[in-house]
Amino acid sequence: MTIGEAAARSGVSAKMIRHYEAIGLIEAERRANGYRSYGAQDVAVLRFIRHARDLAFPLEDIRRLLALWRDRTRASAEVKHLALGHVEALEAKAASLNAMASSLRHLAQHCAGDDRPDCPILTELEGKTA
Template sequence: MNIGEAAAGSGVSAKMIRHYEAIGLIEATRRPNGYRSYGPQDVAVLRFIRHARDLAFPLEDIRRLLALWRDRSRASADVKQMALDHVAALESKAASLQAVADSLRHLAQHCNGDDRPDCPIIAELEGIRE
């Protein structure tokens, strides 16, 4: 199948398929005319990548997960540890984002939001504490 058919079958855009090929996550065979050709296993790999991306795994982790998926003698403990490490990273990032949201909420609560130029949000961005 061509790249458009692989995209439709996997839910991954043709642009992203090209990107995944460029970084070595997937290998397309080339027809004599130079066009990419994909088989059912390639579409399965693309679906795997898409689902991993939906779970916010970074590309390097996806590379490792693909290797584990392909290794039928893998230990599920390795996969579980990767998932738990990823959960910890996501929770840390969520906590950081929550702290930023709390800071912005606090600044917005202390801004009069009127016609005067004084604004604690701008002051904070300038590095000046009001």
């Protein structure tokens, strides 16, 4: 199938398919005319990548997950370890985002939001104490 058909079946854009090929996550066969050709297994790999990206796995972790997925002799413990490490990273990121939101909420509560130029939000961004 063509890259457009593979994109439609996998939910991954043709541009991202080319990118994944460029970084070695997927290998497309080349026809005699130089065009890429994809099969059902390629679409399965693309769907795997898309689902992993939906869960915010970094590309290097996706590379490792793909290798584990392809290795039928793998121990599921490796997969679990990788997934739980990602959970920890997501939780740390969520805590950081919550702290940022709290800080901005605090600054916004102390901003009069009127016609005066004084604004603790801008003062904080400038690096001065609000």
